[in-house]
Amino acid sequence: EADIYQTPRYLVIGTGKKITLECSQTMGHDKMYWYQQDPGMELHLIHYSYGVNSTEKGDLSSESTVSRIRTEHFPLTLESARPSHTSQYLCASSLQGVNEQYFGPGTRLTVT
């Protein structure tokens, strides 16, 4: 079983608040990813990282930002939450050269 964790699992927050979604993995994976999934829709990559101090934007434009200061930690931040940010956010990681991605349980965000 993959050791990748996300907190919180569920978050309901008001418009304008700053939020940080946490993702951590204990597998020593160098690559980490954030996906966004609206209900009934496919997953879209919004951020990825190849290692410490490396971050890239994904295929879907997002107002969120990420950081990668430690190998095991890849937090996602929204400076000012809006109702359009309501979605499920899934974090994943993979080992360099293997390309099999392991997913966390997700954070379901609702912005009111």
Place this chain on the structure above:
Amino acid sequence: KQEVTQIPAALSVPEGENLVLNCSFTDSAIYNLQWFRQDPGKGLTSLLLIQSSQREQTSGRLNASLDKSSGRSTLYIAASQPGDSATYLCAVTGTASKLTFGTGTRLQVTL
């Protein structure tokens, strides 16, 4: 731009039936293809990973095939059980190790 399509979008079968889920992709330049299972409101569980050089992978009652040149993969589930009810997602790994997902097949196995 890679596009991944899954057919059917939804499927309901009685317990015990064998079934096939289909996945097609437009760009054959892939590193691998993964099949995932997603339960409602949950994350993804990796079921099978097929490298681009492989033709199929098996795990228990699951068998996945890959025809890279034609851009197709199938997931075969034998002797389906109610616990198999979930959404099944196909995803291909392209450049920069990025996954492109299909919209999924929602499977319901009835008693």
